[in-house]
Amino acid sequence: MPSFTLTVNGATHTVTAEADSPLLWVLRDKLALTGTKFGCGVGACSACSVHIDGDFARSCQWSIADAAGHHVTTIESLETTELGRRLQQAWIDEQVPQCGYCQSGQLMAAAALLKDTPRPTDADIDNGMSDNICRCATYLRIRKAIHRAAGNGEAK
Amino acid sequence: MSNKNISRRQFVTASAVSGAALMLGFSTLDALAAKVAPGRPAPDGWTPNLWLTVDPDGTVTILSAKSEMGQGVWTAMPMIVAEELDADWSKVRVARAPTNGKYNTSTGGSQSTRSSYMPLRQAGATARAMLVGAAAAQWGVPASQCTTAAGVVTHAASKRSATYGELAAKAAAQPVPAGDVPLKDPSTFTLIGRATPRLDIPAKVNGTAQFGIDTRVPNMVYASVARCPVFGGSLVRVDDAKARAVAGVHQVVKLDAVERLLPARVAVLAEDTWAAMKARDALDITWNPGPNANYSTEAANAGYHQRVNDDANAGVTASKGAVRAAGAGERTVEAIYEFPLLAHATMEPMNCTADVRADGVEIWAPSQAPDSIRTGVAKYLGVAPDTVTVHVTFLGGGFGRRSQTDYAIEAVQLSKAAGRPVKVTWTREEDIQHDFYRVDGIQRLRAVLDAQGRVVSWEDRVVGPSTEAYAFPGRFGNRHFDAAARPPYDIANYRLDMVLVDSPVPMWFWRAVSNTQNGYCMEAFLDECAHAAGQDPVQYRLAMLAGNPRAVHVVQLAAQKAGWGTPLPKGQGRGFAFYDYDGTLVAQVVEAEVPPDGKVKVHRVVCAFDCGQMINPDTVVAQVESAVGWALSAARYGEITVKNGAVQQSNFTDYQVVRMNEMPRVEVHLVDNHEPPTGVGEPGVPPFAPALLNAIFDATGARLRRLPIKPEMLKAGAATD
Ligand code: FES
Ligand code: FES
Numbered sequence: 001m002p003s004f005t006l007t008v009n010g011a012t013h014t015v016t017a018e019a020d021s022p023l024l025w026v027l028r029d030k031l032a033l034t035g036t037k038f039g040c041g042v043g044a045c046s047a048c049s050v051h052i053d054g055d056f057a058r059s060c061q062w063s064i065a066d067a068a069g070h071h072v073t074t075i076e077s078l079e080t081t082e083l084g085r086r087l088q089q090a091w092i093d094e095q096v097p098q099c100g101y102c103q104s105g106q107l108m109a110a111a112a113l114l115k116d117t118p119r120p121t122d123a124d125i126d127n128g129m130s131d132n133i134c135r136c137a138t139y140l141r142i143r144k145a146i147h148r149a150a151g152n153g154e155a156k
Numbered sequence: 157m158s159n160k161n162i163s164r165r166q167f168v169t170a171s172a173v174s175g176a177a178l179m180l181g182f183s184t185l186d187a188l189a190a191k192v193a194p195g196r197p198a199p200d201g202w203t204p205n206l207w208l209t210v211d212p213d214g215t216v217t218i219l220s221a222k223s224e225m226g227q228g229v230w231t232a233m234p235m236i237v238a239e240e241l242d243a244d245w246s247k248v249r250v251a252r253a254p255t256n257g258k259y260n261t262s263t264g265g266s267q268s269t270r271s272s273y274m275p276l277r278q279a280g281a282t283a284r285a286m287l288v289g290a291a292a293a294q295w296g297v298p299a300s301q302c303t304t305a306a307g308v309v310t311h312a313a314s315k316r317s318a319t320y321g322e323l324a325a326k327a328a329a330q331p332v333p334a335g336d337v338p339l340k341d342p343s344t345f346t347l348i349g350r351a352t353p354r355l356d357i358p359a360k361v362n363g364t365a366q367f368g369i370d371t372r373v374p375n376m377v378y379a380s381v382a383r384c385p386v387f388g389g390s391l392v393r394v395d396d397a398k399a400r401a402v403a404g405v406h407q408v409v410k411l412d413a414v415e416r417l418l419p420a421r422v423a424v425l426a427e428d429t430w431a432a433m434k435a436r437d438a439l440d441i442t443w444n445p446g447p448n449a450n451y452s453t454e455a456a457n458a459g460y461h462q463r464v465n466d467d468a469n470a471g472v473t474a475s476k477g478a479v480r481a482a483g484a485g486e487r488t489v490e491a492i493y494e495f496p497l498l499a500h501a502t503m504e505p506m507n508c509t510a511d512v513r514a515d516g517v518e519i520w521a522p523s524q525a526p527d528s529i530r531t532g533v534a535k536y537l538g539v540a541p542d543t544v545t546v547h548v549t550f551l552g553g554g555f556g557r558r559s560q561t562d563y564a565i566e567a568v569q570l571s572k573a574a575g576r577p578v579k580v581t582w583t584r585e586e587d588i589q590h591d592f593y594r595v596d597g598i599q600r601l602r603a604v605l606d607a608q609g610r611v612v613s614w615e616d617r618v619v620g621p622s623t624e625a626y627a628f629p630g631r632f633g634n635r636h637f638d639a640a641a642r643p644p645y646d647i648a649n650y651r652l653d654m655v656l657v658d659s660p661v662p663m664w665f666w667r668a669v670s671n672t673q674n675g676y677c678m679e680a681f682l683d684e685c686a687h688a689a690g691q692d693p694v695q696y697r698l699a700m701l702a703g704n705p706r707a708v709h710v711v712q713l714a715a716q717k718a719g720w721g722t723p724l725p726k727g728q729g730r731g732f733a734f735y736d737y738d739g740t741l742v743a744q745v746v747e748a749e750v751p752p753d754g755k756v757k758v759h760r761v762v763c764a765f766d767c768g769q770m771i772n773p774d775t776v777v778a779q780v781e782s783a784v785g786w787a788l789s790a791a792r793y794g795e796i797t798v799k800n801g802a803v804q805q806s807n808f809t810d811y812q813v814v815r816m817n818e819m820p821r822v823e824v825h826l827v828d829n830h831e832p833p834t835g836v837g838e839p840g841v842p843p844f845a846p847a848l849l850n851a852i853f854d855a856t857g858a859r860l861r862r863l864p865i866k867p868e869m870l871k872a873g874a875a876t877d
Contacts, residue, residue: 001403018403021430029378029428034370035363037552038429039503040584044808047503075363088361095353095774098226098782100360101367101503101552126817133808135503135553136226137785139819141778 004068008033009077015064023067024048024059027074035075035104039133046132049105049112050074056112075104078111083149087111090149098136106132110146119150208237208283214307214321216241217249221259222268223524224356225554226782227837228775229268231354235771236273239347240280240340243320244307250355255526255546263524264559264665266738266835269771273833281337283327290326291318342769342830349828351774356550368522368549371509371579377406377425379570379580380432383590384413384420386445386801387660391420395440399424402438404431409573414536416627416662417562419590425574429581448660448801453497453596456659456798460598460619463655464492470617470653473639477649479615485607489688493601493677494862497796498594498666499811504552505587510567511577516543517568518577522551524559532561533568555786556665560592588811589803592664593796595621595638597657599677609689611700614650616640616678621659623669637665641674644707644736645682645700661798667786668838671737675842676849676863679733683850684859693732693850694720701734706766710734710741710827714764717825718745727751728759729855733847737839741766741827744784744840746847747820750855754867758788758820758848763840765824768831776836777824783840784822789813791845795864 005014008031015030022041027033027050039047041060048059051073059072078084087110097103106129113120113128120128125143134142209217218237224230234250237243253259260271284304291309292299295316302311310317320327342348359365384390396408404427411421422439426432463469482488509520517537523529526546534541551558563580570578582590597620604613622636640652666672686696694715701707711734714720724730728749735742747760761784770776793812797804805811845863852870853859860869 017428018431018434020434021428025428025430028370029430032372033363034366034372037367037503038369038505038581040808042584042807042809045503045584079362091361092353092357095357095778097357097360098228098778099503099551099553100226100356100365103360104363107361130815130817133503133813133815135501135786135813137782137789137814137819138778139785139814139816140781140822142816 004064006064006068007071009072009074017064019063019065021064022060023050023062023064023072026064027059027072033074033076037101037104039102039105044133045102045105046109047102047105049108049132051108051112054115056109075108078107083111083114086149087114087145090145093148094141094145096138096141096145098138102132102134102136106134106142110142110149114146114150119152120146208241208279210283210287210320210324210327212321212324214244214247214319215249216243216247216307216320217251219251219253221253221261222272223261223263223526223548223551223554223558225263225524225551225558227779228354228772229263230356231352232269232771232775233272233276234355235347235352236276237280239345240277241284242304242306243280245347245352247307252548255530255548257527257530257541261525261527261548262559263554264556265669266740266838269833270835273769277339278337281339282333285333285337286327286330287320287323289330290323293330294318294326348769348771349773352772354772354775365550367504367552368509368520369504369507369552369581371520371549373509373511373520373577376509376577376579377427377574378429378432379423379425379578380429380436381421381423381566381580381582381586382436382439382441383586384443385589386443386448387419387451387662388448389420389446389801390444391422392442392444394422394442396422398438398440399435402426402431402435404428405435407574408439409570411566411569414565418566423570423580425570425578433583445801451660451798451801453796453798456596456657457494457598460657461492463619463657464598464600464617466655470655472651472653473636474642475651479613479649479651480604482604486612487605487688488602489605489685490600490602491681491684491861492598493680494598495596495673495676496794496863497596497661497798498790498794499588499591499796499805500553500555500557500666501588501808501811501813502553502555502557505584506557506563506582507580508563508567509577509579510564510571512537512568512571516545518545518547519564519567520547520549521564522549522558523564524551524554524556525561528559529561529564532565536565536568537572555667556669557591560664584808585806588796588805588807592662594666594672595623595663597621597638597673599640599673601677601681603681603685605685605689609691609696611645611647611685612649614643614647616650616652618654620657621661621663622654622656623663623665625656626659626663638670638673641671641678643678644704644734645697646703647700660801668737668841671735671838671842672790672845675733675735676845679735679843679846680849680861683731683846683853692721697732697734706827706831707734707736707741710743710764710766713825713827714743714745714762717764717823718747718762720745727855729851729853731847731850731852731854733843733850735839735843737835737842739768739834740836740839742839742843744843744847746844746851748848748851748855750852750870752871754870756792756848756852756865756870757818760821760823761844762823763825764827765840766827766829767836767839768829768833770826770828771833773826776826779836780824780840781822783838784844785814785819787841787844788818788820788848791848791863791865792818793864
């Protein structure tokens with residue numbers, strides 16, 4: 001098996017894996033970063049969301065060969081940024097998670113949204129978050145939490 | 157009786173284990189059952205489900221035997237204990253009770269709070285009495301002069317106080333109160349009924365919450381499984397040369413079907429999940445499709461219609477008075493409603509980790525029924541249940557699916573074959589194509605309306621398969637969960653019966669169980685009756701609910717908050733539905749729009765909800781929001797179809813669920829009272845679909861009697877009736 005080097009949450013890792021291994025399974029199985037979740041494997045649910053070089057990415061759709069050489073950020077390091085902490089606190093304040101399984105992906109998607117659109121409207125949130133499925137349908141609280149983290153108050 | 161069963165011996169034993177801590181436990185089959193919801197049989201033989209420990213540092217640890225799957229039970233259960241204990245909530249910790257047959261670990265049917273409420277209160281009150289007793293003895297004052305609050309016992313007259321932590325060791329030596337300990341007057345509650353942040357949420361915003369799929373144990377290998385796509389088929393041959401050539405593959409294992417539980421399979425064990433999945437896809441397998449090769453839901457549905465008049469084979473499930481035909485001045489309303497198979501599609505796909513060793517079996521499972529796994533695995537392996545340990549993780553959704561045991565039996569089969577721990581992870585495709593589904597079927601409803609339009613005779617015939625008949629053949633006779641529901645209205649004569657049809661499709665409980673199809677059929681049809689009678693649907697229901705003040709209140713509350721009767725923009729409609737879910741009363745008003753493309757859009761849902769005494773009201777609101785999203789997914793998209801014996805849908809691409817941009821506004825109005833608590837997680841589901849259908853009728857005049865609601869059913873020009 002070939003080996004690949006990538007940066008995950010600031011640390012450099014060299015992993016041995018088949019070139020077509022999705023980043024998702026490398027993170028979960030080889031690096032024991034299980035906060036990133038498997039939901040569909042086909043790019044349809046965004047449970048596996050991470051950031052690659054600061055941008056939103058579905059880790060089930062990135063092979064390790066493609067991810068090599070890039071900076072990957074996962075839910076485990078969300079709290080290292082001010083924006084990440086603000087989002088996590090908003091998630092707690094709004095009591096967003098139910099089963100919680102989708103929430104790593106929701107938070108990573110929300111962080112990417114707020115990075116590009118610091119004061120999103122409801123329409124921005126719809127656009128930015130509708131790739132993320134929540135089977136518990138916590139959508140209303142996710143919306144509120146994003147507004148809260150953005151300092152939008154009760155804004156639309 | 158109750159506390160007598162907290163045996164002295166057990167108590168002392170428990171205390172010895174925990175050193176200075178006060179530990180209070182209840183044993184199996186404690187007759188506390190008698191105290192559950194008076195007049196109503198205990199759902200599954202009440203087994204008190206907690207141990208409460210007070211540590212010297214004042215930490216109170218409460219064990220919960222109920223699985224946390226998003227419904228907030230990990231917070232609600234400790235709240236009940238802590239209320240009567242007068243604990244300092246900031247020092248309460250929750251931990252998982254062991255799966256050892258001594259707790260009722262079954263989590264489902266919206267039963268946890270209902271069945272645990274009184275016993276948990278007694279548990280807290282008993283511990284409090286012993287702490288007070290210890291303080292009173294120490295101070296030489298009457299216990300009756302001592303008060304408690306926030307984990308401290310106080311004797312005001314002598315200005316003395318002691319924390320529970322300080323008193324724990326002495327309390328352990330106090331006699332266990334012989335009878336029931338007096339409970340608080342609910343009007344004095346300080347924790348129960350207050351919105352309380354959930355204890356599981358912090359771990360769910362930073363990736364640390366451990367779900368079943370996150371299990372990692374030393375020396376573990378990963379499994380992926382090819383399953384016979386046709387229900388009831390078998391393996392003919394497998395060529396695994398290509399699979400074995402995949403780097404990291406350890407082993408290929410053939411597994412026979414387990415009746416009513418698992419299909420014929422070929423599994424690959426490998427170094428990591430991806431290698432296992434990739435090798436699984438490289439297997440060259442020939443299946444024998446078997447006896448169901450020609451089964452299709454389309455043909456099955458046609459068969460249901462053919463048998464709708466099969467009176468000779470209709471088993472009566474409930475009746476009252478005598479149903480009759482319309483007399484002079486009366487009229488008959490009749491309609492047939494259809495409902496499809498539904499998958500659960502929990503966000504966390506099925507998975508399980510097992511380690512079968514010579515000295516015992518260890519299982520890590522995201523399970524709603526760990527004791528079923530324990531006994532099921534013991535039976536499967538022919539070992540004593542005591543040798544099977546089940547660790548319950550967080551559940552990435554349950555919705556009934558995870559009260560099955562198939563995934564655990566499978567992990568055990570694989571670990572046994574591998575001789576080491578195995579984690580099996582299902583793909584989403586397996587999860588959707590090898591679910592245990594919500595039944596399909598039809599219901600024919602027939603009502604006789606008298607001259608005033610009132611329902612005087614009500615018949616509801618179900619034609620289709622039954623969950624029980626599938627899961628427990630022969631055990632329940634006619635008493636199918638899937639039978640029609642008793643109308644919650646004052647109707648003098650009714651008859652509910654069922655023509656049971658065999659099906660090869662695996663069936664199981666699905667959030668709200670049969671109430672999903674029953675609520676839909678009953679409340680949409682009742683709307684037809686109201687319109688046939690020329691009456692307002694809300695007034696129509698109210699007239700038949702007279703004598704049930706709680707139901708009347710819920711119906712009125714929803715109607716009033718929604719602005720029932722006020723005008724809506726063109727193209728929009730409003731629909732109403734009411735449901736009595738095993739004592740939880742729910743009314744919903746749905747506002748929906750039907751644009752020319754037929755893609756119905758729900759704008760607003762107003763829900764009035766009476767579940768008796770609420771434990772954590774914010775959780776109740778969250779569960780209603782969730783129920784609406786869940787029910788909307790089913791109403792708009794939910795349909796599993798079977799063709800040539802195999803499920804046709806495969807992933808979220810073709811088994812769609814609602815997303816952020818489709819989620820309506822949900823306004824929840826809770827009825828605040830101290831009635832005995834009833835369920836919360838499921839009751840918001842049944843009224844949604846009928847309220848939506850009634851809103852579509854209001855908007856368009858189209859009376860849809862089939863789910864899901866497809867755009868072609870509503871496109872401009874589509875037939876309306
Ligand atoms: S698991 Fe990657 S999008 Fe669903
Ligand atoms: S919280 Fe359960 S899937 Fe989102």
